[in-house]
Amino acid sequence: MKVPILEQGPFLIATVLSALEDDELLELRTAVVERVGRCRSRGVIFDLTALDVMDSFACRTLRDIATMIRLRGARTVIVGVQPEVAFAMVQLGLTLDNVETALDLEEGLACMSAKPAAAPGHGGP
Amino acid sequence: MHVREAGGSAGPRRPVAEDIRIPVESDSDIVAARHRGRMLAEQLGFGKTDQTLIATAISELARNIVLYASRGEIVLRQETNGESSAVTVIARDAGPGILSVEQAMREGFSTSRSLGLGLPGVRRLMDDFEIISRVGHGTTVTAKKWHRS
Numbered sequence: 001m002k003v004p005i006l007e008q009g010p011f012l013i014a015t016v017l018s019a020l021e022d023d024e025l026l027e028l029r030t031a032v033v034e035r036v037g038r039c040r041s042r043g044v045i046f047d048l049t050a051l052d053v054m055d056s057f058a059c060r061t062l063r064d065i066a067t068m069i070r071l072r073g074a075r076t077v078i079v080g081v082q083p084e085v086a087f088a089m090v091q092l093g094l095t096l097d098n099v100e101t102a103l104d105l106e107e108g109l110a111c112m113s114a115k116p117a118a119a120p121g122h123g124g125p
Numbered sequence: 126m127h128v129r130e131a132g133g134s135a136g137p138r139r140p141v142a143e144d145i146r147i148p149v150e151s152d153s154d155i156v157a158a159r160h161r162g163r164m165l166a167e168q169l170g171f172g173k174t175d176q177t178l179i180a181t182a183i184s185e186l187a188r189n190i191v192l193y194a195s196r197g198e199i200v201l202r203q204e205t206n207g208e209s210s211a212v213t214v215i216a217r218d219a220g221p222g223i224l225s226v227e228q229a230m231r232e233g234f235s236t237s238r239s240l241g242l243g244l245p246g247v248r249r250l251m252d253d254f255e256i257i258s259r260v261g262h263g264t265t266v267t268a269k270k271w272h273r274s
Contacts, residue, residue, distance in 0.1 A: 019160065022152040052177065053159055055184040056246070084177040092181060092246035 003028045005035055010042040011112050013105070016051050025061045032065060036072045044069050045108040049080030059094040066099040076100065079108035142203055149216075150196035155187040158199040162214060165201050169210045171272045179212055179270055182250040186216035186266055189243060194220020194263065211271045214251070219263040226258050 002024055005014045012035055014028065032044055046062065048054075066076040077100045081089075089095070102108040145165065147158045159180040166176040183199060190197040197218025204211050223229050229244050244266070248254040253269040 019156050021156050052163070053180045053184050055181055055188065056243070057188060082177075084174040087174055088177045088181040088250065091178065091249045092185070093249070094246075 003031075005031060007039055007041075008109070010040075011109070012036065012039060012041045012044045013047060014044060015047040016049075018050060019052060020058065022057060022061075025058060029061060029065045029068065033068050033072060036069055036074050041074050043075040043077065043112045045105065045112065046076065046078045047080045047105050047108070048078060048085075049082070049104070051080075051082070051085065054081070054085050054089050054094065056092065056094060059089065059096065063096060063099060066096075075112065077102050077108045077111050079104050145201040147199045147201070148196070149187045149190045149199055151191065155184055155191065158187045159183040162199075162201055162212070165203060166212050166270075166272075169203055169212060169272055171212070171270070175270060175272065178250045179214065182247045182268055182270075183214055183216075185243065185247050185250075186214060186268070189264075189266075190216060190218045190220070194218035197263075209271050209273045211252075211269050213267060213269040216266040216268075217263070218265075222260040222262055222264055223256075223258040224260060226256055229258075230256070 002018055002020060003014050003016050005012055007013075012032065014032055020028070035041065036044065046065075051058075062078065066078075069076045078096060079102045081101065100111065102111045145161055147161055148154065149158060162183040163176045163180040166179045171179065187199055190199075197216065197220065200213075200215040200217065202213040202215065204213065230248070231245065244256065247266070247268060251268040251270050253267075253271075255267045256264065258264040
């Protein structure tokens, strides 16, 4: 699997290891949403350090996954978005609105542990 | 319909190598096409940020082919012009074509829910952008990024 999902205490950590095809992104969506229930996780961290391109499909799928995780009662933090990926996303007009982000895995775990699940955003799009 | 936006220099161009052609008809071709584009940009001395912009543009254009035309091709062309070199990405298909290119180039316009922004976004990622589409005959998008050494 290109995105191993590891249990770390009450959290799940999904690490993207290489470029993902659309099918693999959709598989990840199914796998994570199922694991949140099975592991009774309070949050999921997506580590995108190794992701070299975020296009509109990947961005939309990640937003969908975060929304589904929230509906399952857990939080999502996206970490490791590289500077050039962030630049390309802004140029393309892509946003991860209503999804929490942190610099790296360490910050993401700190962010998860720091405060209890608060609903991000105000109603959403 | 024909929209032309030329931002780069218009001097004589000199192709320095053969075109790279990547057939596009599935999701995996999208990843392959953007990977080749990044490799080519790196060979030509583009920095990591430009490599990422080019790869992202290829991803969007290849996705348009798969979504709207089922199949087509991405052609990667390198050229030099004095001190400058450039990567040109040509996304070509014989699909249904775009009814209104002007509308397709408008911010926020998309005929498919799965496409966020599409063509206006690609235009922002690259330096030069041209789209030629004929209903019933297909669409060709040509997008170029310059590297000034």
